Amino acid sequence: GENVEQHPSTLSVQEGDSAVIKCTYSDSASNYFPWYKQELGKRPQLIIDIRSNVGEKKDQRIAVTLNKTAKHFSLHITETQPEDSAVYFCAASKVGGGSYIPTFGRGTSLIVHP
Amino acid sequence: DTAVSQTPKYLVTQMGNDKSIKCEQNLGHDTMYWYKQDSKKFLKIMFSYNNKELIINETVPNRFSPKSPDKAHLNLHINSLELGDSAVYFCASSQVPSGIAEQYFGPGTRLTVT
Numbered sequence: 001g002e003n004v005e006q007h008p009s010t011l012s013v014q015e016g017d018s019a020v021i022k023c024t025y026s027d028s029a030s031n032y033f034p035w036y037k038q039e040l041g042k043r044p045q046l047i048i049d050i051r052s053n054v055g056e057k058k059d060q061r062i063a064v065t066l067n068k069t070a071k072h073f074s075l076h077i078t079e080t081q082p083e084d085s086a087v088y089f090c091a092a093s094k095v096g097g098g099s100y101i102p103t104f105g106r107g108t109s110l111i112v113h114p
Numbered sequence: 115d116t117a118v119s120q121t122p123k124y125l126v127t128q129m130g131n132d133k134s135i136k137c138e139q140n141l142g143h144d145t146m147y148w149y150k151q152d153s154k155k156f157l158k159i160m161f162s163y164n165n166k167e168l169i170i171n172e173t174v175p176n177r178f179s180p181k182s183p184d185k186a187h188l189n190l191h192i193n194s195l196e197l198g199d200s201a202v203y204f205c206a207s208s209q210v211p212s213g214i215a216e217q218y219f220g221p222g223t224r225l226t227v228t
Contacts, residue, residue, distance in 0.1 A: 043219040100210040104157045
């Protein structure tokens with residue numbers, strides 16, 4: 001089965017700095033890589049995703065890069081703000097055949113200091 | 115107009131009791147899931163239902179059983195509750211055949227076993 005490693009487990013930055021969270025996966029058949037943000041006491045929500053036919057995707061201050069050869073993908077947040085403070089989860093899975101079973105990383109707690 | 119709803123939001127009960135958590139989605143999605151999030155924030159998938167068929171059952175105790183009366187509902191029954199069952203349980207849904215693999219999570223149910 002798929003195995004997803006996520007680093008770091010905690011990331012502390014100053015407001016305005018950039019933050020990078022990295023994930024690696026094991027199953028070369030995985031083709032869908034979402035990132036979820038979970039604020040304290042709230043539900044996880046999708047912030048950005050990328051499919052294996054794309055190397056990079058950007059949405060305002062957040063971007064995700066994918067290296068299929070190395071089997072790793074990263075989340076980049078620029079110009080961090082205190083409201084970016086949350087736990088971020090990466091996931092990897094194979095979408096197809098009518099089923100979708102994501103494997104999540106263990107999460108990164110991002111703390112943005114004002 | 116809540117997409118994925120769960121009841122109850124909080125559940126406090128004693129060891130040995132049997133309890134249920136209900137989940138409903140109004141998105142028309144065909145796949146629903148149950149996740150357990152422990153105190154370390156790790157999101158572990160427990161069950162996935164697609165068109166009323168169980169398509170994954172991770173290594174969870176058989177004290178846990180999912181019940182899906184129809185495509186819009188996936189309830190979680192837990193028998194003989196143990197202290198280690200204390201966690202936040204999230205229901206989620208997705209619509210894979212349409213190529214939309216985003217997981218829509220419910221608000222979570224915080225279960226405390228005393």
